[in-house]
Amino acid sequence: MSSTRVISLDCQGSTPRSLEEALEALKEEGAQVLAGGTDLVNNIKINLARPRRLVYILGISDLGFISVNGGALSIGAAARLSAIEHDRQVISKFPALSEAINVIGGTQIRNMATLAGNICNASPGADTPPILLVLDAEVEICGANGSTGIQSNRLPLGGFFTGPKRTVLKQGQMVRSVSLTLPPKHSGAAFRRLARVSLDIAKINCAAYVERDGDRIRKARIALGSVAPTPVRAPTIENALEGRKYGLGLIRESAELVEEDIAPIDDVRSTAEYRGQIASLLVREALQEAWKRSGGKE
Secondary structure, three states: OOOOOOOOOOOEEEOOOOHHHHHHHHOOOOEEEEOOOOOHHHHHHOOOOOOOEEEEOOOOHHHOOEEEEOOEEEEEOOOEHHHHHOOHHHHHHOHHHHHHHHOOOOHHHHHHOEHHHHHHOOOOOOOHHHHHHHOOOEEEEEEEOHHHOEEEEEEEHHHOEEEOOEEOOOOOEEEEEEEEEOOOOOEEEEEEEEOOOOOOOOOEEEEEEEEEEOOEEEEEEEEEEOOOOOOEEOHHHHHHHOOOEOOHHHHHHHHHHHHHOOOOOOOOOOOHHHHHHHHHHHHHHHHHHHHHHOOOOO
16 A cells, blocks of 8 residues: 655656746646645645646745736735735625635645635635636636747636546646636625535535625526536526525525536535535525625515
């Protein structure tokens, strides 16, 4: 039986000081980004990852930003989860994101891990993708472009995941930032999760976003994790809510439609049946809290 305490790996390391240097190193076959390493190092220990080169990006000061510009919050690839969780702008404008980060591992994990790393790991049960999905997050992907410098493009987070542990990233590419448009007035978001113990990966998690027009739900977005090969939106529920007058009866009825949007499986953390049963409860709780944060009355 192999030990998970000793890393037996013939691997080169790079410590770039700029994004350009990092992208150049990532062009090498088998090169991977190393940020906090809270997922990657564990995968190396159990032979799920065998990189030939690790490109360490936490030393790139230009990637550690958390800033609001032009009506959007931008979070750099080297921004630690703990810094995001306690950032005043995040707490003020995106409290549900701060709450979702707060339940990831322990303090030591959040002091090392990054938001970009959490999404690039592409775990179906990761805690930040659902709240990022309902907040319409965009991912900036960049790669070296020969002598012309850096080529970058943005895409919605929903198009970033292609399967369990898989994303659209190609060799030589990395996520530079994640951006969120500042929410309008009379909107609110909330996050809920259920796990065996607080430090464990979620059995299931859920996020909801609501925009209010008086006593009506003008817009609704719901997303769940650990219920499909990738984090998913719940369009059936969203369509049932939008344009309707808010009420607990409507929330209950709409939440029951969640089974049409998810495909949970049995695994070591839970059964598909249990996930299906608890999903509607989490959706209901998240929607009620999101409505409350939008300024709406029960």
